[in-house]
Amino acid sequence: MQSLCARLPWLCLVCLIVFPLVAPALNLDFYVSFVRRVLIFALAATSLNFILGYGGMVALGHAAFFGAGAYVAAILSTQGLQQAWLGWPIAMLVSAALALIVGVVSLRTRGVYFIMITLAFAQMVFYLFISLRQYGGEDGINLSAPLQLPGLNLADSTTSYYVVLAVVVGCLWLMNRVIHARFGQALQGIRENEARMEALGYPVFKIKLLAFVLAGAVAGLAGALLANHNLFVSPSLMHWTASASLIIMVIVGGVGLRYGGVIGAVVMLWLEEVLRLYTDYWHMPLGLLLLAIVLFAPRGLAGTWTSFAARFSKQGGPA
């Protein structure tokens, strides 16, 4: 059982790699694009989980960085800059700069006030993009073509699927390394006891700020990927409910667990897709499910799975 748990992510990765190859045979072509979208949101949710789960910072404005990244990619594209290897890092830089400004001010506050001030900044960014008439205002902008990588045609659904997969897996791996590095351990220490970490001589504010900026940059990259995926960006990406739904994904998946963001994104987007097939009133079963998760799976789905697996291996596994 233990070994299955350790191998499960690899198994999923293999499935994801194989999926576009077998999809046409199974008549699941449509789902290649769907899985790509899920991957992008999984990256965004994981970047939020990085500060929320490991840093204890409940930021209700993460969609601002996500949306800003998408807008930067889209605006660059309308200006004729079509190279993704240039456009994506620029999107990350802009989102990181934005996160730096928001973080410097917001990280002075605690608890609910932090939630609210990050929300305030996100609303500011939201209204800022609504007012940019030359970039579509409320209606958003269409991209005439996706940003391209040399030697690859990202307009092709399967090619862009693999690029997204590679970027997402790479980012997840990197974030996981950061979490287990000294920096990440210090971050988790701050989550547990900020005063003690301060007393031990850690630069608490700088560590939190750096984590916040990193998460912002990764969210910006996810946004740039989404711009390529949708070939459309609009301010609704940055609406506060978008930030809330990223938080919901993280909570559903499991706060502060390695695959919490991924599991949350998969479950929420998949449920939305499935429930929509059956009823117009798909919010209701989703709400009931969230209630069930809150009341019966306090650590999120990943947490429940981990404790279930641990119990199972203790009882029935080989000694």
Add this chain to the structure above:
Amino acid sequence: MSATLIAEQLLNGLQFGLMLFLIAAGLTLVFGILDILNVAHGSLYMAGAYVAAQTMQATQSFLLAVVVSAVVTGLVGLIIELVLVRRLVVRDHLAQVLGTFAIILIANDVVKMIWGPAPVMMSMPAALSGPVHILPNMLYPAYRLLIIAVGLAAALGLYLFVTRTRAGVLVRAGASNRQMATLMGVRVPLLFLGVFVLGAMLAALAGAMLGPVTAIQAGMGEQILILVLVCIVIGGIGSIRGAFVGALLVGFVDTAGRAFLPTLLKIFFSPAVASSVGPTLAALSIYILMAVVLVFRPAGLFPARG
């Protein structure tokens, strides 16, 4: 920009601020006493508006509509408290957000199932549908004056309740130090229930009063919730006085921003710039206000816990 226009906008700001206060009062109490981040508070406001519209249509009595709306929403609040909120008290803020967000999802679909996806209109009481002269050369809609009157009366009533009654003392004790209140023998579960139901009824009152001047539709709760959260964060979470000041500030700043900023900007910039930047800046103004307040007073203007 005449004096009457300014006076009219001041009244509009007052009216908006008072309605925000009715919703904010309940939210800040629930927050301060139960320590629960209830994002579904806006859904109670929405429920109040829908029930009021339905009752108004059925009976043509505005008074009855307001009373029925408050009672029904109070019952809904009662059920939510007993079933969900009670269990969330011991959990962290994230679980509370998730649990109450689920209520939002369910509530929006329930109203869509009952009343359909299109906005519902609520008629005004016929006697108050016209404008009245409040100054010799100034007309103002009578119904909006009623909103102001009801808002002021509710604020006064709440003030008297909190400062002059035994229950009010318990509420204040709970807000300033919950654990101490428990140790002093306050029956906390009953207090929680009472506060939650009171908050729900106040939100329903705001919903019923604003019903005739807004489009009643699914999602109206989330729009107002954010504004209300801004009010109570500016005021200091848990403080009714703070909620009152915060709500009036937000009401005035938002109304004034929308009414005067585009005109004001035209003095300094070209009309094209003013007409595009003005509305944005107006929409931003309350968030800027909140950010500035939080930078200088990180716990709001009137922190409830000293």
